[in-house]
Amino acid sequence: MKILYNIYQICFALPLLLILTILTALTTIIGSLIGGAHTWGYYPGKIWSELICLFLLIPVKVRGREKLHKRTSYVFVPNHQGAFDIFLIYGFIGRNFKWMMKKSLRRIPFVGKACESAGHIFVNRSGPKKVLETIQKAKSSLKDGVSLVVFPEGARTFTGHMGYFKKGAFQLADELQLEVVPVTIDGSFEILPRTAKWIHRHRMILTIHDPIPPSGQGNDNIKETLAKAYVAVESALPDKYKGMVRNEDQDR
Numbered sequence: 702m703k704i705l706y707n708i709y710q711i712c713f714a715l716p717l718l719l720i721l722t723i724l725t726a727l728t729t730i731i732g733s734l735i736g737g738a739h740t741w742g743y744y745p746g747k748i749w750s751e752l753i754c755l756f757l758l759i760p761v762k763v764r765g766r767e768k769l770h771k772r773t774s775y776v777f778v779p780n781h782q783g784a785f786d787i788f789l790i791y792g793f794i795g796r797n798f799k800w801m802m803k804k805s806l807r808r809i810p811f812v813g814k815a816c817e818s819a820g821h822i823f824v825n826r827s828g829p830k831k832v833l834e835t836i837q838k839a840k841s842s843l844k845d846g847v848s849l850v851v852f853p854e855g856a857r858t859f860t861g862h863m864g865y866f867k868k869g870a871f872q873l874a875d876e877l878q879l880e881v882v883p884v885t886i887d888g889s890f891e892i893l894p895r896t897a898k899w900i901h902r903h904r905m906i907l908t909i910h911d912p913i914p915p916s917g918q919g920n921d922n923i924k925e926t927l928a929k930a931y932v933a934v935e936s937a938l939p940d941k942y943k944g945m946v947r948n949e950d951q952d953r
Contacts (some may be wrong), residue, residue: 704903723748726811733818737953739847743797749791756888758902759785759892763793764937765909768818769882773840774843775912776874779884780934781852789905790850794884798848801839801870803855822849824869831921840877848882849873853930854948861862861890862946863935875919880912883930895922908937 723744732741754761765900777798779790800821805824807813817823822838843849858864874881886940888905906949915920935943 703901707899709941710757712899717756718753719755721749721752723811726815729815730818733820738820739797739845742799742821743853746791746819750788750790753788754792754905757900761789761793761907762904763795763907763909765796765911768909768911770846772846774846774879775848775882776870776877776879777848777882777884777929778853778870778930779850779886780864780938781854781857781897782861782886782889783857783893785889785905786852786857786886789886789889789907790884793907794909796848797846798850799839799842801849801851801873807887823835837878839873843877843879848883849879853927856948856950857895858890859895859948860946861894861942862944863931863938863942864948866927866931866944868923868927871930874926875915875923878915878918880914880922881926881930882912883910883933884908885910885934887938887942890942906937910934910937 725748728745729741760920775796777790777794777796779786787887799819800816801824802816802821804823807817820842822842837920840850849870849900853870854864856864856866871881873879885908886905887908888903891901891903892905913926913929913933916925
């Protein structure tokens with residue numbers, strides 16, 4: 702069965718998905734220029750992600766979406782199991798949002814330009830002025846229920862376990878006084894671990910936890926929200942992946 706699935710990937714699914722990726726990127730770029738980044742920066746990516754899971758025969762289950770309010774902007778903080786986290790969040794979280802991503806991703810052909818056109822936020826940590834510019838861009842984007850998604854670990858796991866959470870997402874939520882929503886991704890690591898070359902068919906589960914409202918503003922609120930979010934995200938992982946493991950490239 703595994704051999705048949707590998708043949709299916711190579712001969713049908715992956716070539717089709719490459720074409721879909723290029724078409725989605727071009728649609729996002731052109732649509733954002735003529736029709737607004739809020740619409741064209743989200744829906745083509747959502748459909749692209751749903752089709753990728755469909756064509757790769759990957760079942761998806763979502764829990765907790767009813768906890769979100771349509772007109773409220775949130776900062777979503779999911780764990781980062783693997784490359785398929787992108788498709789799970791984009792396709793199934795059910796909210797218009799902007800990604801906060803590494804500046805280096807801007808160099809990916811087609812995809813990087815599409816992300817820029819869609820208004821996703823590239824993090825520049827070269828100095829305080831650039832960090833302030835990132836905050837201001839996020840503030841201008843998070844309106845009318847448009848939310849932000851940040852992987853607080855900053856890097857994919859090597860083991861399936863979570864690394865530590867960096868403060869950036871929580872500082873931004875504190876600055877903007879937005880609720881933080883912990884999100885658990887389960888199954889993405891089994892599909893494509895960081896060191897793997899082949900895609901493995903496996904169910905993905907997206908668990909949306911209760912939003913965490915700010916309890917004030919400042920360092921104490923940041924620390925408290927970070928700690929609560931970490932516990933919530935870890936709680937929905939299988940027992941074999943519970944317990945923090947420091948990733949070797951988290952500090953980059």
